[in-house]
Amino acid sequence: MNNQTSNSEQTQQQKLMILGDSLSAGYSMQIEESWAHLLAQKWQKSAPNLSIINASVSGETTDGGLNRLPNLLKQHQPKWVLIELGGNDALRGFNLNLIKQNLINIVQLIKKNNALPIMTSIKIPPNYGKRYTETFTKQFSLIAAQENIPYFSFYLEEIALNPDLMKKDGIHPNEKAQPLIAEHVNKEINRIINLTL
Numbered sequence: 001m002n003n004q005t006s007n008s009e010q011t012q013q014q015k016l017m018i019l020g021d022s023l024s025a026g027y028s029m030q031i032e033e034s035w036a037h038l039l040a041q042k043w044q045k046s047a048p049n050l051s052i053i054n055a056s057v058s059g060e061t062t063d064g065g066l067n068r069l070p071n072l073l074k075q076h077q078p079k080w081v082l083i084e085l086g087g088n089d090a091l092r093g094f095n096l097n098l099i100k101q102n103l104i105n106i107v108q109l110i111k112k113n114n115a116l117p118i119m120t121s122i123k124i125p126p127n128y129g130k131r132y133t134e135t136f137t138k139q140f141s142l143i144a145a146q147e148n149i150p151y152f153s154f155y156l157e158e159i160a161l162n163p164d165l166m167k168k169d170g171i172h173p174n175e176k177a178q179p180l181i182a183e184h185v186n187k188e189i190n191r192i193i194n195l196t197l
Contacts, residue, residue, distance in 0.1 A: 020056035020084035035181035062102035119144040120154035
């Protein structure tokens with residue numbers, strides 16, 4: 001949005017805030033290459049009344065996101081908040097009930113601020129044990145159902161299982177994968193936004 005934008009246009013500007021970790025923060029790459037930046041560019045052209053606030057931080061946990069959230073909501077006043085958190089908690093072996101409660105608290109705080117939470121799910125490597133990994137993955141859709149909020153899977157198998165699209169750590173999608181993620185998120189978010197505008 002340029003400086004010529006009128007006050008009436010500014011009031012019509014509706015914001016999607018991304019509350020995420022390194023998967024959304026553009027870990028180990030130029031910000032311009034990240035899926036969130038690519039999506040913001042796309043929206044500037046196709047939906048100028050919508051904007052993206054990327055409040056993602058590499059290494060962020062659900063606890064950290066919850067602590068930052070009140071100030072972020074006050075500062076940006078988003079209409080929608082995309083929640084992409086939990087991976088770092090799981091990689092550190094945090095208690096699943098703690099992760100779940102933090103996510104529920106995040107969702108409820110967003111609702112209290114008259115914004116719509118959008119839950120996304122991710123997957124972690126299987127070496128944490130079948131029970132832990134399966135319970136972790138399922139909790140996102142369960143929370144979304146419990147809280148009656150939109151949900152979609154952030155995990156893309158065609159990316160995660162393709163070494164050419166993943167960084168050497170096997171956890172983070174690389175630069176080549178970012179346009180694919182942007183397209184996936186754009187499709188899902190557009191579906192949700194069209195239902196909520």
